[in-house]
Amino acid sequence: MNTQKKRKSLRPWQGIVFFLVIMAAFFAVCVPMQMAWGIYGLALTELLILALALLFALIARRPPGEIFPVHRVHLLPVLGTVIIWVSALLATMVITLVQYRLFPAAMSQVSGSLESVIGSVPAALGVVIVCLMPAICEEAVHRGVILSCMRPLKKTWLIVLVMGILFGLFHTDPLRFLPTAILGAAMTYVVVKTGNM
Numbered sequence: 001m002n003t004q005k006k007r008k009s010l011r012p013w014q015g016i017v018f019f020l021v022i023m024a025a026f027f028a029v030c031v032p033m034q035m036a037w038g039i040y041g042l043a044l045t046e047l048l049i050l051a052l053a054l055l056f057a058l059i060a061r062r063p064p065g066e067i068f069p070v071h072r073v074h075l076l077p078v079l080g081t082v083i084i085w086v087s088a089l090l091a092t093m094v095i096t097l098v099q100y101r102l103f104p105a106a107m108s109q110v111s112g113s114l115e116s117v118i119g120s121v122p123a124a125l126g127v128v129i130v131c132l133m134p135a136i137c138e139e140a141v142h143r144g145v146i147l148s149c150m151r152p153l154k155k156t157w158l159i160v161l162v163m164g165i166l167f168g169l170f171h172t173d174p175l176r177f178l179p180t181a182i183l184g185a186a187m188t189y190v191v192v193k194t195g196n197m
Helices: 012-037 039-059 077-102 103-117 123-153 157-172 175-194
Strands: none
Touching: 012 039, 012 123, 012 157, 039 103, 039 123, 077 103, 077 175, 103 123, 103 175, 123 157, 123 175, 157 175
């Protein structure tokens, strides 16, 4: 019998449990690291969640390509991805502007904190830690492990909704919830439709 057939498929509850493990690690380990070491703590946070995603794949005995589908890109899906990404980005910008209007002090504090953390290191290192590392590590968690667990839901809209909510919650800030949820939903839609992270 084929080992692929022998293995049980991943289930949505496993994705939720994994998400809760990530959040527990975030509050118990990562927040203290970030408070103590600033942007370097953020880098360690990203590496820790990547390690947890890889550990999940090992424990679940899944080949990396199954949980982290990365394939050669083709022109048409890239074009569609760009259109979806720009649309999601515009939506998040509108929401952020509305939030600035409604909650100016809180939004200024959020953006000021982010600027001070990024500005604490040379620009190139800041880009690597704040842009590149999350693009790899957080995507391994969300569009990798958790999405792999959500696939049995079958309905694309439901998977996109659940993944958007989880991605918004992952960022732990009520003011960032809606923008990050929209981005998470858009990225999930792209991966579901293309089969490519």
